[in-house]
Amino acid sequence: MGTIKQGILGGFSGKVGTVVGGTWKGIHYMRSLPTSVRNPRTEAQVMQRTKFMVTIDFLKPITPFIRVGFKNYASRQTAFNAAMSYNVKNAVTGVFPDYEMDYSNILVSRGSLLPAENADAVAAERSLNFTWSDNSGVSNATETDQAMALVYNGTKGESVFSTTTGGRSSGSATLNVPENWIGDTVEVYLGFISENGSLVANSVYLGQKTIV
Structure with missing residues (x-):
């Protein structure tokens, strides 16, 4: 009073x-007096937060990779937040509350560098063998671009990756995975980064593979 x-x-x-x-x-x-804050748990807000949580669950195990893969979008936000923004909008599917990631639409790297061409991955003994066509000299692709390979194990919430797997001109690379992944189904991605790190390519989804 x-x-x-x-x-x-x-x-x-x-x-x-x-x-x-x-x-x-x-x-x-x-x-x-300050205007009272709107209900922070409206249906739209809860739906958006659920999408965020699903996306975070995927991105957290690959955070170091994301810092490289989305580095060119980190001027006004972190690379992680840039990856969050893109993948929430483009790679979350399903109907609330049963959202899930559409692995085929996920980008783990993003940029203007020419992406991998005719890329594939084949499971070998506790490893994945990556192959791609050497498209050096096309657009801004060079033979010294480094392959960025990533393997995500959703069952265990873990990942294995490398941002310097091999040169574009080599056409192949191998990524080893833990022994306790044998029998697990994994999601596989391949991107490229220029030798000086200034350019990054959109990642290419190589599908689901079963570790042997």
């Missing part, structure tokens, strides 16, 4: 309705 100090035309202190009165250096003032 507010208190009037100098009659009905004087200043007051305290709260009266939606107004707060007070005195500062002998000057009487009034200010309105």
Whole structure:
């Protein structure tokens, strides 16, 4: 409750309705109360937060890779947040609350460098053998571009990756995986980064593979 100090035309202190009165250096003032915050758990907000959590669960095990893969989008935000923004919009599927990641639409690297061409991966003994066509000299691709290979194990919430797997001109690379992954189904991606690190290519999804 507010208190009037100098009659009905004087200043007051305290709260009266939606107004707060007070005195500062002998000057009487009034200010309105802040508008109440909207319900932070509206249906739309809960749906969006659920999409965020699904995306975070995928990105967290590959955070170091994301820092390289989305580095060119980190000028006004972190690379992780840039990856979050892209993948929430483009790679979350399903109907609330049963959202899940559409692995084929995920990008784990993004940029203007020419991506991998005719890329594939074949499971071998506790490893994945990557192959691609050497398209050096086409557009901005060079033979010294480094392959960025990533293997994501959704069952275990783990990943194995390398941002310097092999040169574009080599056409192949191998990535070893843990022994306890044998029998697990994994998601496989391949990107490229220029030798000086200034350019990154959009990653290419190579499908699901079963570790042998």
